[in-house]
Amino acid sequence: MKKILFLSLTLLLAFTAVTFAQTAVPSSDEIMTKAYARAKKENKKVMVIFHASWCGWCKKMEASINEPNLKKFFDDNYVVVYLTVQESKGKENLENPGALDLMTKYKGDKAGLPFWFITDVNGKALADSQERPAGAGLDTYGDNVGCPASEKEVAYFAKILKSTSKLNDKEIAMISERFAKNKE
Template structure:
């Protein structure tokens, strides 16, 4: 009897897992709506990262932001969400419907990934991952920082973080140091 019960339990868990694995990815609209609601409640901005499963630099960005030295700094200041775009044909099911359109809306569709945005609780663009000429507005297309790893990219990234959060100079220094480690492999 115990064997029969265990077998039934295993089959039920297998079926539930198989069904869940086949669920389509959430739409960009739903992900952003939930992020805006959370940001409004927590008085934060929204940090949106466009990425794909094959993208090494996307993984490096996630690793740096989720590193023990930085994770709470980002999570205390931002509601962080990911939108999957540009997947390989065998992984198209991972893409969030509507994410490519959001990426295009913010001029990131020809920039490469990771591409990121910082939005306020109402979806207003505050900053993105483009380095622009001095005093150029957000409407000017710049060069994508992506995952900051070079000195000038890290400087631009921390400047953006300073203007879109309440991070202190010391905290920005911790983030800067962690992103500098990307080049050294530490």
């Protein structure tokens, strides 16, 4: 009887360990559905940032957005979500299922990382990280600014923030100043 109990407990523990080790990464659909619902409830836009564990510029972007004196500006205006794509060989398990398809849908498949876009609560694209010639729509490819750092990239990012948020000029200036430090 003791052997059966011991064997049962051992199998139960092994099964539990395997189950916890295989916790599924949420799909892009799951993440976006929650983001749109929250944005609608809180009257915000959705900022989607595609990143990968190997991407240094992605880490700079996330660190800039989450800097203590700026985080509230983003949190007050956007539901910010991160989707993992284009992972290195052996780390594909970190990718959000469906995220690469979403990136392609929003014309980010040729952009590099980080790629980001901003939508309304219904998923309508309002802006993205690709700077395009005047008059070109979001349905065309442009030059990806990724994590803004140069003067031109930061100015583009500031223009996007101004058009998609309630941020005032002082707040945008603070964000711009921080992102300019990414060049260093």
